[in-house]
Structure formats: structure tokens, C-alpha cells
Amino acid sequence: MNKKPTEDSFDHVRKIFTDYLEQHAHRKTPERFTILKExxxxxxxxxxxxxxxxxxNHKYRVSRATLYNTMELLLDCGLVTKHQFGTNFAQFEKSxxxxxxxxxxxxxxxxxxxxYNPLIEQIRSQVEELFDVDVTHYSLTFYGNSKPKK
Amino acid sequence: MNKKPTEDSFDHVRKIFTDYLEQHAHRKTPERFTILKExxxxxxxxxxxxxxxxxxNHKYRVSRATLYNTMELLLDCGLVTKHQFGTNFAQFEKSxxxxxxxxxxxxxxxxxxxxYNPLIEQIRSQVEELFDVDVTHYSLTFYGNSKPKK
DNA sequence: TTAGATGCAAACGGTTTGCAGGGAA
DNA sequence: TTCCCTGCAAACCGTTTGCATCTAA
Numbered sequence: 140m141n142k143k144p145t146e147d148s149f150d151h152v153r154k155i156f157t158d159y160l161e162q163h164a165h166r167k168t169p170e171r172f173t174i175l176k177e178x179x180x181x182x183x184x185x186x187x188x189x190x191x192x193x194x195x196n197h198k199y200r201v202s203r204a205t206l207y208n209t210m211e212l213l214l215d216c217g218l219v220t221k222h223q224f225g226t227n228f229a230q231f232e233k234s235x236x237x238x239x240x241x242x243x244x245x246x247x248x249x250x251x252x253x254x255y256n257p258l259i260e261q262i263r264s265q266v267e268e269l270f271d272v273d274v275t276h277y278s279l280t281f282y283g284n285s286k287p288k289k
Numbered sequence: 290m291n292k293k294p295t296e297d298s299f300d301h302v303r304k305i306f307t308d309y310l311e312q313h314a315h316r317k318t319p320e321r322f323t324i325l326k327e328x329x330x331x332x333x334x335x336x337x338x339x340x341x342x343x344x345x346n347h348k349y350r351v352s353r354a355t356l357y358n359t360m361e362l363l364l365d366c367g368l369v370t371k372h373q374f375g376t377n378f379a380q381f382e383k384s385x386x387x388x389x390x391x392x393x394x395x396x397x398x399x400x401x402x403x404x405y406n407p408l409i410e411q412i413r414s415q416v417e418e419l420f421d422v423d424v425t426h427y428s429l430t431f432y433g434n435s436k437p438k439k
Numbered sequence: 440t441t442a443g444a445t446g447c448a449a450a451c452g453g454t455t456t457g458c459a460g461g462g463a464a
Numbered sequence: 465t466t467c468c469c470t471g472c473a474a475a476c477c478g479t480t481t482g483c484a485t486c487t488a489a
Binding site for chain 2: 452453454455456462463464
């Protein structure tokens with residue numbers, strides 16, 4: 140449940156991606172797997188530009204276009220999640236296969252914290268009932284600041 | 290509590306804006322009040338371009354720059370709320386002075402529904418306690434589709 | 440062999456900025 | 465009269481697109 144990602148779990152991730160690509164008749168290119176590996180090798184959130192630079196530093200150059208393209212695939216198969224935190228402030232993160240969570244963001248620094256509160260599931264099901272819809276995903280983000288010292 | 294906005298309540302809104310401008314030594318220009326009036330004359334969500342066109346149709350031409358500028362002020366004094374629903378899909382809405390609410394968005398059509406569920410307040414206070422922070426605002430949006438007919 | 444993928448650079452579109460002119464205080 | 469505000473157009477910047485080349489299948 141709280142198991143940390145391991146080499147084993149990356150095998151799992153790679154299999155999910157492989158299966159997804161095969162099922163959708165997409166090619167299994169080295170770029171795609173290298174991007175996946177880079178994403179899962181690091182914790183926390185990132186944006187495209189950061190990922191681009193990180194990969195370049197690791198001597199693996201991919202074009203931004205390919206990054207955007209691949210993110211689309213990774214989003215589609217659920218391995219990555221996208222958060223639009225504000226205008227021109229989109230970030231991705233690898234899906235935590237072990238724990239669902241939402242975000243708190245410091246307004247000043249932009250630092251991102253994660254939490255999980257099961258009450259959100261109650262709200263979700265009440266929304267589904269209220270509007271007679273299926274909720275496919277949701278976004279819950281709190282913004283604020285450290286409590287001032289008294 | 291569920292009172293609909295009336296001419297009286299727009300007086301109230303105008304006073305809030307006036308006070309805000311005076312307190313911050315901002316000028317009370319006709320553009321600013323015309324924009325405010327236009328926003329509060331219509332229900333629902335809108336983006337800058339829509340507002341720009343709407344005002345032009347009403348024979349009141351303001352530049353986009355002034356719209357962006359004024360939205361900043363209206364956000365700051367709490368009369369308007371901004372929602373970033375996705376990349377290049379920011380919308381504003383006049384703050385409902387009578388009722389707090391969150392959103393459900395149809396993934397296909399982009400149609401926006403509103404709901405309020407008090408459980409969100411419990412999550413908020415638990416987040417504040419957990420991280421020892423003050424939450425200034427939050428965003429909760431569900432995405433999904435109509436339930437398929439069986 | 441060939442259709443899908445990549446890399447590059449140009450295009451795109453919402454937002455921001457620089458600057459000259461205008462008007463609230 | 466002052467200097468904040470407006471309008472305009474260019475700049476900005478993250479993202480998308482078009483196209484030639486490459487390569488997985």
C-alpha cells in the first residue's frame with residue numbers, strides 16, 4: 140500500500156505502457172521509453188521544459204514536440220497526471236500507483252504539498268447522483284500560506 | 290440567502306468596487322465601472338474574448354489590455370472569480386455573493402454545472418491543520434460525461 | 440516497403456508589455 | 465498639472481502544427 144516504487148514497479152509501469160502502445164497500434168520507439176524512464180526516475184512535479192532540460196543533461200536529446208506527443212500517450216494510459224495550476228503553469232507528475240492524492244500550493248513560493256482526504260469520494264458520488272453523470276476525473280487544489288507566527 | 294441579484298445588489302457591488310479603488314488609490318475610470326456593470330448584467334461564465342465582444346456589441350469599446358487590467362482589480366477585491374479549467378481555457382465569473390459553489394464540467398461539450406457540498410469545508414480545515422497553513426482559496430472541479438442509457 | 444514517429448522551425452493564441460496620448464484627481 | 469490609465473500593436477511564451485526525414489513493424 141505504501142510501498143515505494145522499486146525496479147520491480149518500474150517493470151510494471153513499462154509493461155502498462157507497452158500494452159497500451161500495442162493495443163493502440165502505436166510504435167514502441169526508444170524515445171517513448173526513455174521519456175517514461177526519465178519521468179519515473181524522479182519524484183515530484185515537473186513541466187515540459189524542465190523535463191526537456193533534464194533529459195538533455197542526461198545526454199538524451201528529444202524534441203519538445205516529441206515530449207508533448209508522448210505526454211499525451213502517458214496521460215491517456217494513466218501513467219501520468221496533468222495539473223493546470225494556473226495560467227501558463229501546467230505541471231505533470233507520474234501517477235502514484237499506490238496512493239491517490241490532491242494538492243496544496245503555497246501562493247508565494249509555488250511549492251506543492253500532497254494530501255489525501257477520503258471525504259472527496261463522498262463529494263464525488265454525490266455529484267454523480269445529483270447530475271446523473273459519471274465523473275472520470277477531478278481536480279482539487281487548495282492555495283494559501285504558512286500560518287503567521289503569533 | 291438565495292436572493293437573486295437585483296438593482297439594489299448591484300449598488301452593493303458598485304460600492305464594494307468603489308471602496309476598493311479608493312482604498313488602493315486607483316482611479317475610478319468610466320471603463321472600470323462599465324466593465325463591472327457588463328459582468329454583473331449577465332449570468333454564467335465568460336472568458337476575456339467573449340466579454341470583449343459583448344461590450345463591443347453594446348457599443349462600448351474597451352481594449353483587451355484594459356479588460357485584463359480590470360479583471361485583475363476585480364479578482365483582487367473578490368467581485369470576480371477566475372477558473373483555469375485547462376490549457377488556454379480560463380474563465381471568469383462574477384462572485385456569487387450569496388452562494389459558494391464548485392463545478393462539474395462535461396468533457397465533451399465543456400458545459401459547466403455548479404454545485405455546493407459542505408464536506409469541502411471539512412477537507413479545507415483538515416488541510417489547514419495538517420500543514421499548519423491558512424487556505425485563502427481553493428479549486429474543486431469534477432470532469433465527466435452523462436451516464437449512458439442502459 | 441510504408442505508415443507512423445521524430446526533429447526542427449514556424450505558426451498559433453491567450454496574455455503581457457511598451458509607449459504615446461488622454462483624463463481623473 | 466500630474467501621473468495613472470487607456471488603446472494599440474508588438475512581444476511573449478507555452479503549445480501546436482507542417483513538413484522532410486527517419487525507422488519500427
